[in-house]
Amino acid sequence: MSHKTKKFLSYYRPYLGLFFADMFFALLAAVISLVYPMIVRYITNNVLTGAGIAEMVPTIIKLLFLMLGLLILEYISNYFISYKGHIMGAKMEYDMRNDIFEHYQKLSFNFFDNQKTGQLMSRITNDLFDITELCHHGPEDLVISIIKFVGAFIILLQINLPLTLIVFAFLPIMFFFAVRMRGRMSSAFRKNRERIAEINAQVEDNISGIRVV
Structure with a gap:
């Protein structure tokens, strides 16, 4: 494991209790x-097909309560994920x-x-916000996606195997296009962040120059 990865994961250490609770509720929601x-x-x-009305109604009522x-x-699970999870992300930020x-x-x-103040400020505001969003939503989305994917596959196998x-035979095709689009989106996202940093630098220079004018 690289030093950067260890450093990144170290920010989870003070909030492991909250992190595992967040993962538990994400698993429960999935x-x-x-x-x-x-x-x-x-x-x-x-x-609906195997009983009369007298037997059907109580069963349906029980299932509705369930x-x-x-x-x-x-x-409750989604509330915890949205509220407590964002608290964890804010503390890590x-x-x-x-x-x-x-x-x-x-x-x-x-x-x-050799650096512009606006670009430095953009790194500790916009870029850092995106990183902490990944810290919060990344593990949650990964757990939820895996549970739903595996669970749906097992359930569907029991219903109709062919x-x-x-x-699921179309999944490799979907995965190929997802990876391809991810490359384009990453490039566009990087250019967008660079452009935002340039704009922040220009705004900072203009505002700081007002005093001189």
Whole structure:
């Protein structure tokens, strides 16, 4: 593991409890989203076709209460992910910003002579914000995507094996286009950040020059 990777992961260390709680609720929300279709499928295939009205209604009511409980649990999970997860991201952003500012304090005068203030400010504001968004949303989205993908694949295999294989046969094609578009988006995103840094530098120069004028 490189030094940069270790340094990046070290920002999670003070908030490991919050991080694992966030991952737990992300996992829970993903699992609940897979349970809903299974309940609806059970009602359609078993309850509505295999019993009379007298037996059907109580079963449907029980399942509706079950879905309501899952809905409340999913809401709590998403609330924790959105609120507490962003708190973790904000704290990590605070730590990173302090470290960057401390690093700026140790740099030589020649460095600042060759750099524009607006670009330096852009690094500790816009760029750092995007990094902390990755710190927060990256692990969550990864866990949710893996759980949903694997769970959906297993469920569909039990329903219809040939149709499942046909559907998932298109995944390599989708993956190819996703990787290809990712390269273009990364290039466009990099140019966008560079342009924003230039704009910030121009704004800073113009504002600081007002006093002279």
